[in-house]
Amino acid sequence: MKKYIYMDNAATTPVKQEVLDEMLPYFNVNYGNPSSIYTLGSKSKNAISIAREKIAKAINADAREIFFTAGGSEADNWAIKGIAYANKNKGNHIITSKIEHHAVLHTCQYLEKQGFRVTYLDVDQYGLIDLEQLKEAITDDTILISIMFANNEIGTIQPIKEIGEIAKEKGIYFHTDAVQAIGHIKIDVDELNIDLLSMSAHKFYGPKGIGALYVRRGVKIDSLIAGGGQERNKRAGTENVPGIVGMGKAIELAYENLEEKNAKLIKLRDRLIEKIFEKIDYVRLNGHPTNRLPGNVNVCFEFIEGESILLSLDMVGIAASSGSACTSGSLEPSHVLLAIGLSHEIAHGSVRLTLGDFNTEEEVDYVAEKLAEIVSRLRSMSPLYEKIKEEK
Amino acid sequence: MYSEKVMDHFMNPRNVGEIQDADGIGEVGNARCGDIMKMYLKIEDGVIVDVKFKTFGCGSAIASSSMATELIKGKTIEEAMEVTNKAVAEALDGLPPIKMHCSLLAEQAIKAALYDYAKKNNIEIKGLENFDPQADVHDHDHEHA
Numbered sequence: 001m002k003k004y005i006y007m008d009n010a011a012t013t014p015v016k017q018e019v020l021d022e023m024l025p026y027f028n029v030n031y032g033n034p035s036s037i038y039t040l041g042s043k044s045k046n047a048i049s050i051a052r053e054k055i056a057k058a059i060n061a062d063a064r065e066i067f068f069t070a071g072g073s074e075a076d077n078w079a080i081k082g083i084a085y086a087n088k089n090k091g092n093h094i095i096t097s098k099i100e101h102h103a104v105l106h107t108c109q110y111l112e113k114q115g116f117r118v119t120y121l122d123v124d125q126y127g128l129i130d131l132e133q134l135k136e137a138i139t140d141d142t143i144l145i146s147i148m149f150a151n152n153e154i155g156t157i158q159p160i161k162e163i164g165e166i167a168k169e170k171g172i173y174f175h176t177d178a179v180q181a182i183g184h185i186k187i188d189v190d191e192l193n194i195d196l197l198s199m200s201a202h203k204f205y206g207p208k209g210i211g212a213l214y215v216r217r218g219v220k221i222d223s224l225i226a227g228g229g230q231e232r233n234k235r236a237g238t239e240n241v242p243g244i245v246g247m248g249k250a251i252e253l254a255y256e257n258l259e260e261k262n263a264k265l266i267k268l269r270d271r272l273i274e275k276i277f278e279k280i281d282y283v284r285l286n287g288h289p290t291n292r293l294p295g296n297v298n299v300c301f302e303f304i305e306g307e308s309i310l311l312s313l314d315m316v317g318i319a320a321s322s323g324s325a326c327t328s329g330s331l332e333p334s335h336v337l338l339a340i341g342l343s344h345e346i347a348h349g350s351v352r353l354t355l356g357d358f359n360t361e362e363e364v365d366y367v368a369e370k371l372a373e374i375v376s377r378l379r380s381m382s383p384l385y386e387k388i389k390e391e392k
Numbered sequence: 393m394y395s396e397k398v399m400d401h402f403m404n405p406r407n408v409g410e411i412q413d414a415d416g417i418g419e420v421g422n423a424r425c426g427d428i429m430k431m432y433l434k435i436e437d438g439v440i441v442d443v444k445f446k447t448f449g450c451g452s453a454i455a456s457s458s459m460a461t462e463l464i465k466g467k468t469i470e471e472a473m474e475v476t477n478k479a480v481a482e483a484l485d486g487l488p489p490i491k492m493h494c495s496l497l498a499e500q501a502i503k504a505a506l507y508d509y510a511k512k513n514n515i516e517i518k519g520l521e522n523f524d525p526q527a528d529v530h531d532h533d534h535e536h537a
Contacts, residue, residue, distance in 0.1 A: 325425070381408050
């Protein structure tokens with residue numbers, strides 16, 4: 001097997017051919033500015049409307065509740081800053097969790113400097129928040145609860161329906177960063193009582209640089225980007241028409257045969273986990289064993305370091321990621337792995353393999369086999385492994 | 393991200409292993425920070441006749457250890473004392489800035505092993521008078537993190 005095996009679908013996904021085909025005319029044929037009144041402009045405007053409808057339908061929202069952004073990070077920034085500034089007369093308290101994406105965490109930290117108060121909820125060993133702790137954290141000043149739908153590193157899916165109910169009962173806005181979940185899990189914003197939801201197209205076989213924020217009608221939110229009157233005066237800037245068209249097509253495809261695709265992914269995921277545990281000792285699975293994203297595998301191999309595993313995988317044509325410090329550009333391992341209670345030592349040896357629509361059983365078996373060889377080679381060089389062998 | 397030389401020393405590290413009757417053993421770094429280097433020296437008449445290492449760490453930590461062993465093998469103690477982190481990094485055709493501490497760890501590992509040798513044999517090695525084998529090379533980095 002000499003082809004490249006891509007198992008980092010949580011980082012990004014390839015644009016599907018059908019998606020690309022729909023996008024292409026909007027670069028150089030139907031290139032009109034959607035705000036222009038002539039025919040060429042109208043074509044772009046119509047294309048945006050169709051895409052908006054598709055996205056709204058996917059989450060059981062109204063098209064007027066979908067606002068396009070430049071991606072998931074902008075959607076997160078907008079949701080949190082926009083709610084905070086528009087509702088500061090009601091209160092200055094925000095509740096989130098310790099395992100959020102940095103787009104949420106760093107936005108909250110920024111708001112703390114602006115005088116807002118933020119509670120960062122703990123998570124248990126599986127990465128789940130505690131609903132009782134959430135209830136206790138709520139005060140009269142709480143204006144927003146922001147909890148991610150599913151975690152990007154360990155794949156754990158939060159009790160979104162229960163959080164939505166708590167928020168609704170207390171009259172607090174509920175935002176969820178659904179970047180990892182949308183297109184992979186069925187989401188109904190009404191059933192789940194979600195007021196704001198962030199999404200990003202490139203996580204479900206759409207293009208990069210385009211995302212959206214769902215804002216329930218009636219929610220009071222400030223704009224993040226000032227300028228022209230695009231997106232019903234809520235988000236200025238000439239629309240990324242090819243991106244929007246691609247996002248619309250991608251979400252439509254994502255929810256076609258979703259159950260069938262997920263059944264296949266879960267089978268592959270569990271096969272990979274099983275094979276890893278069969279071939280390698282001193283390994284632990286991170287995240288919830290069953291309540292996790294269909295394509296997410298996250299494991300820690302003790303006594304070795306994640307970056308050296310990734311480099312070794314790359315040498316045999318396998319793309320994966322890690323929460324080790326050496327891959328993050330800082331010296332601290334992943335905040336998510338530390339929040340679920342892992343020691344620094346263990347967290348350094350983490351590897352995330354995220355499966356997608358294009359992975360096969362053959363690839364899963366190959367990856368497990370190569371991982372076993374790589375782990376064994378690196379352990380043979382590790383002074384920590386040597387100590388364990390001596391103690392045995 | 394890494395030079396070919398780093399990748400070569402990572403994929404085919406030189407002198408991996410242990411020396412059972414080593415004359416000097418140095419261990420630096422800590423698991424919390426994600427890298428530990430352990431270096432074993434066999435010394436005869438002031439010459440490093442054999443050297444082995446074991447490393448827990450990233451690609452550049454393993455490559456730096458490997459290169460450090462190559463740079464000191466067959467050298468006198470004095471020559472080994474002159475191997476700096478810069479020399480290790482240069483021999484690897486450079487390291488990314490965030491990985492420079494890996495080469496520093498390699499330099500520390502050599503010195504820690506020589507320090508152990510000096511202590512066991514009750515001799516003084518010039519340049520190790522103020523050496524602290526427990527010193528944490530990560531201290532500087534944390535300030536920037």
